[in-house]
Amino acid sequence: MAESFRRAPGVRDHRGAGTHLLVRAGEYVCALPLGSVRRVVRSLTVHPLPGAADELQGLAEFGGEPLPVLSLARLVNASPGANPSYPVTVVVWVGAADAREMVGLSADAALEVVELSTASIVAGDGGLLLGEAPLNGEVVRVLDLESLGRDH
Amino acid sequence: MSARGFLLLRRGGLLWGVANSDVEGLALRGGGFFVALSGSTLVADEILGVVEGLVVRRLAPSLRRFWPVAAAGMAVHGDEPLVVVDPERPPRVLRLEQGDA
Numbered sequence: 278m279a280e281s282f283r284r285a286p287g288v289r290d291h292r293g294a295g296t297h298l299l300v301r302a303g304e305y306v307c308a309l310p311l312g313s314v315r316r317v318v319r320s321l322t323v324h325p326l327p328g329a330a331d332e333l334q335g336l337a338e339f340g341g342e343p344l345p346v347l348s349l350a351r352l353v354n355a356s357p358g359a360n361p362s363y364p365v366t367v368v369v370w371v372g373a374a375d376a377r378e379m380v381g382l383s384a385d386a387a388l389e390v391v392e393l394s395t396a397s398i399v400a401g402d403g404g405l406l407l408g409e410a411p412l413n414g415e416v417v418r419v420l421d422l423e424s425l426g427r428d429h
Numbered sequence: 430m431s432a433r434g435f436l437l438l439r440r441g442g443l444l445w446g447v448a449n450s451d452v453e454g455l456a457l458r459g460g461g462f463f464v465a466l467s468g469s470t471l472v473a474d475e476i477l478g479v480v481e482g483l484v485v486r487r488l489a490p491s492l493r494r495f496w497p498v499a500a501a502g503m504a505v506h507g508d509e510p511l512v513v514v515d516p517e518r519p520p521r522v523l524r525l526e527q528g529d530a
Contacts (some may be wrong), residue, residue: 324510326496327441327522333495336443336503336510343503343510345492371491378489425491 297393299417300367300384302348303355307384308393308410308419313370315379317387320364321346334383339368346381347425352405353418361385372426380425393419435483435513437506438464438473441522444511446483446504447471451516463525466516470525480506485513 297308298317321337323346329335332351337344346366350357366381393410398419401408407421434449447464454465455476462473485502492503499518504511514523 324443326443326498326512327520328496328498330495333492336512338505338508338510341505343486343505345489345495347491347495378491380489380491425494426489 295393296390297419298367298390299388299412300349300365300382301358301361301386301388302353302384303350303358305350305353305355306388306412306415306417307349307353308391308412308417309367309369309382310420310422311390313422315368315370317365317367319366320383321366321381323383337366337381339366339379339381342379344368344379344381346383349382349384352382352425353420358385369422371422371424373423376426378426393417433483434479434481435504436464436479437477437511438462438471439475439477440471440473443522444477444506444509445473445523446480446485446506446511446513447516448501448513449479451514466519468517469519471514471519471523472525473523483511483513 296311298311298314300307323335323337325335332347334346334348337346363386365384365387368381370377371380372378397410398408404424405420407419409416410419435446436452438445451466456463462476464471483504485504487502488500498520499515501513501515
């Protein structure tokens with residue numbers, strides 16, 4: 278199954294507000310700005326790169342292009358959850374708009390699309406974690422995917 | 430980056446590409462493949478052959494951030510991703526170490 282997500286009219290991702298795709302990564306639920314999500318597909322076959330950090334699962338092929346695949350759970354320091362029954366790769370754009378690149382994020386499941394307001398987002402780390410937001414009795418981690426494409 | 434010939438080899442479970450123009454020789458010894466470059470020798474578990482027309486992409490910042498290995502780029506052959514070797518700085522997993530020969 279492949280499911281496409283397109284930016285809908287009125288979608289905003291400035292400072293984290295706007296429409297987000299919720300995905301499960303280990304013990305955490307993460308919110309990805311929908312405007313950065315290109316596609317959600319069943320977990321891609323990944324070829325590990327020798328000497329890579331734990332966050333980088335390896336390279337995959339997507340649409341005829343090489344695609345680095347990162348472990349979302351590792352990126353957000355989540356403890357692993359139970360074996361996911363339908364793991365996915367979320368293909369996203371990262372980096373600034375003028376230098377964006379495509380990356381795969383492996384996650385345990387794609388959950389739903391929600392709207393988050395700026396006022397609900399608190400306590401970010403200035404990097405990938407834009408902040409946290411309460412949602413339906415749970416805390417979701419709102420991610421700044423632009424930061425993943427920056428040189429560190 | 431434009432198309433040119435690449436020697437494809439497998440090592441450490443991963444597919445690698447070396448530009449034809451960087452290859453000075455090939456040898457099979459003791460069941461292992463050896464690829465001579467101008468300044469080093471690579472070891473391969475398997476040689477797949479030479480392909481034309483690879484579209485080589487630069488290594489993205491998100492990849493370099495988590496993989497501190499020099500490489501000339503990345504590409505796809507068939508439905509399999511591969512890393513294009515920087516002949517000046519081949520990754521350790523490919524380098525001929527003492528005892529490999």
